[in-house]
Structure formats: structure tokens, C-alpha cells
Amino acid sequence: MADYELTGKTVLVTGGAGFIGSHVLDHLIGKGASVVVFDNLSSGRMEFIEHHLDSDDLTMIKGDLLDTDAIDAACKGVDMVFHLAANPDVRLGAVDTRVHFDQNITATYNLLEAMRKACVPNIAFTSTSTVYGEADMVPTPEDYGPLVPISLYGASKLACEALITSYSHTFDMRACIFRFANIVGERSTHGIIVDLIEKLRNDPDNLEILGDGRQSKSYLYVTSCVDAVLFAVEHSDEQVNIFNIGSEDTIDATGIGEIVVDEMGLEDVEFTYTGGSRGWKGDVPRMMLSVDRVKAIGWHPDTSSGDSVRSTVRVLLK
Ligand code: NAD
Numbered sequence: 471m472a473d474y475e476l477t478g479k480t481v482l483v484t485g486g487a488g489f490i491g492s493h494v495l496d497h498l499i500g501k502g503a504s505v506v507v508f509d510n511l512s513s514g515r516m517e518f519i520e521h522h523l524d525s526d527d528l529t530m531i532k533g534d535l536l537d538t539d540a541i542d543a544a545c546k547g548v549d550m551v552f553h554l555a556a557n558p559d560v561r562l563g564a565v566d567t568r569v570h571f572d573q574n575i576t577a578t579y580n581l582l583e584a585m586r587k588a589c590v591p592n593i594a595f596t597s598t599s600t601v602y603g604e605a606d607m608v609p610t611p612e613d614y615g616p617l618v619p620i621s622l623y624g625a626s627k628l629a630c631e632a633l634i635t636s637y638s639h640t641f642d643m644r645a646c647i648f649r650f651a652n653i654v655g656e657r658s659t660h661g662i663i664v665d666l667i668e669k670l671r672n673d674p675d676n677l678e679i680l681g682d683g684r685q686s687k688s689y690l691y692v693t694s695c696v697d698a699v700l701f702a703v704e705h706s707d708e709q710v711n712i713f714n715i716g717s718e719d720t721i722d723a724t725g726i727g728e729i730v731v732d733e734m735g736l737e738d739v740e741f742t743y744t745g746g747s748r749g750w751k752g753d754v755p756r757m758m759l760s761v762d763r764v765k766a767i768g769w770h771p772d773t774s775s776g777d778s779v780r781s782t783v784r785v786l787l788k
Contacts, residue, residue: 563623575630651717666727701769
């Protein structure tokens with residue numbers, strides 16, 4: 471029995487035209503929810519949601535979370551918010567120190583204020599493994615601490631988590647916070663797989679990998695991730711619920727390169743490495759999350775990191 475039913479609810483999805491957000495939209499509509507997508511289309515694409523545009527169950531608002539009037543209006547009459555809109559580019563923080571502060575922290579504050587004013591009692595938020603920083607416990611459980619992010623992106627997401635938990639307690643909201651491993655799959659527009667495919671299309675003989683290639687992380691296919699998120703929203707009953715979402719193994723950067731080369735049908739590709747244990751400043755070289763908490767409520771990852779990567783390469787090459 472679900473503790474909370476999404477069927478029949480009106481749900482606002484910020485970032486609903488993005489990579490993961492558009493899959494959230496697919497799953498929510500599949501469940502019989504009415505969905506309002508709120509997206510500024512900075513990295514989201516209308517083509518990701520166009521198959522729902524004729525549906526009475528979708529309302530698309532092109533709006534920006536930094537526009538408080540727009541998000542205030544969008545929250546009226548909503549039962550629950552799935553908050554995915556963000557700038558998800560971890561590397562960007564090293565060259566632009568403002569972007570994650572504005573797009574993640576201020577944007578989340580504006581959304582929480584709009585929810586408070588419109589009395590929207592329920593939020594699901596997409597956080598990240600990077601809030602843990604370089605954890606010395608791997609797999610890392612949700613109660614690991616202290617949380618010491620090493621990227622501005624991770625810091626901004628941790629700040630968002632703190633805003634959400636404090637709003638929940640102060641204004642009687644329920645929150646589900648999801649700390650994602652690397653999520654990959656159809657409609658991916660960024661990340662290592664997209665980068666490596668592009669590099670090999672430009673030069674099929676050489677593949678440059680950032681770092682020493684041994685950065686080893688957990689990858690999960692997007693439909694499994696969204697399945698976990700919706701399952702946890704419906705089956706968790708604390709006021710604040712924090713869940714790691716990922717696969718239960720890892721793959722390293724060289725291993726991903728080998729899958730990309732294999733799926734592109736290339737041979738004799740020379741791998742070169744930029745060197746150092748991390749790909750960029752703020753990169754966490756070793757990441758795998760404990761998913762025991764979400765398993766305890768009944769969701770189990772159904773795919774490995776390697777299979778998630780291979781399926782993604784296949785779908786992106788189509
Ligand atoms: P994405 O860039 O595809 O999605 C973000 C969406 O938010 C886009 O559609 C974009 O247009 C929209 N957006 C950005 N700023 C906005 C603003 N100010 N107002 C309105 N809309 C705005 O990225 P994604 O990979 O789908 O990530 C979705 C969420 O999941 C993000 O919160 C991200 O931090 C989180 N996350 C992703 C991963 C991953 O591996 N992809 C891992 C951990 C966490």
C-alpha cells in the first residue's frame with residue numbers, strides 16, 4: 471500500500487524538459503498525474519516532451535525560477551513539486567563561481583517561498599553524491615558525515631538540502647531528497663558518455679580521457695532512477711526522507727571509453743590521459759552510494775553500472 475498516491479495529483483516539475491525531468495514527466499503521466507512543467511529551456515528541450523504536448527495532462531510553462539512572479543503563479547493549485555531545475559555542470563564552478571549560487575540556491579529559495587505562499591505541502595528534490603565530498607566510507611550511506619563537498623556544485627546542492635529540510639520543519643512540508651549517483655540514458659545531454667562519443671566522432675583514432683582513467687563511479691540508467699524516485703515518494707512517511715539512488719557497482723573512466731569504442735565499432739583507438747587522479751578540480755575520483763535505505767522500503771536497482779553505460783551509448787548513437 472502506498473503512503474502517498476501520485477495518481478490524480480497535480481504535480482509541478484521544475485526542469486521537466488531536461489534529461490531526467492522529461493523521464494519524470496513520462497512516469498508521472500503514466501501514473502495518471504496531471505503535470506505542470508516549469509522550465510526555462512536553458513538545457514531542456516521541447517523535443518524531450520513533445521510526445522505529451524497534445525495531452526490534457528500536461529501544461530508547459532516556459533519560465534525561470536529566478537522570476538519570482540512566474541514561479542509564484544505556477545505553484546498555485548499544485549499538490550506536489552518535483553524540483554529538478556538546476557545547473558548540473560559540476561565542472562563549471564571552477565570557472566564561474568556565481569552560476570550554482572544563482573541557479574541552484576537562489577532558485578530553490580524562490581521555489582520554496584512560492585510553495586510556502588501557495589501552501590504546497592510536498593517536495594521531491596534531486597540532490598547529488600557530490601554533497602558527500604571525498605567520503606572515506608564507500609559505499610557511502612545517507613547518514614555519513616560530516617558532509618564536506620569539494621565542488622561549488624556539491625556545496626550548492628547541500629545548501630538546497632538544508633533549505634528544504636528547514637522549510638519542511640518550519641512550514642509543515644514533507645520532503646524527499648534524492649542523492650543521485652551518475653544518471654545516464656536516453657536524452658543525456660552532458661557527462662562523460664556524451665563527451666567521449668563526441669571526441670571519437672571528431673577523431674576516431676584517439677581518445678583523450680580526463681585524469682588517469684581510474685576514476686571509478688556508480689552509474690544508473692535513467693528509467694531505473696526515476697522508478698526509484700517515484701517509488702520512494704509513494705512509500706516513505708517521514709517528514710524529511712533522504713535516499714541515495716545508484717547502482718551497486720562502479721565502472722572506471724577507461725572502462726567507459728572501452729564500451730564507447732566497442733559500440734561505435736572502432737578499432738586500434740589510442741587512449742591518452744590528461745593525468746592526475748581526478749578529471750577536473752572538484753571531481754571525486756571514487757564514488758559509490760549505499761542504497762540499503764531505499765532497498766529497505768522495497769526498491770532494488772535492476773541494472774549494473776556497465777549495463778547502464780552500454781545501454782546509454784547504444785541509445786545515444788541511434
Ligand atoms: P538537465 O540540465 O538536463 O536538466 C535541468 C533542467 O532545468 C533543464 O531542462 C533546464 O532547462 C532547467 N533549468 C535550469 N535552470 C532553470 C531555471 N533557472 N529555471 C527553470 N528551469 C531551469 O540536467 P539533468 O541531468 O536532467 O539534471 C536534473 C537534476 O538532477 C538536476 O537538479 C541535477 O543537479 C540533478 N542530478 C543529476 C545527475 C546526473 O547524473 N544527470 C546526478 C545528480 C544530480
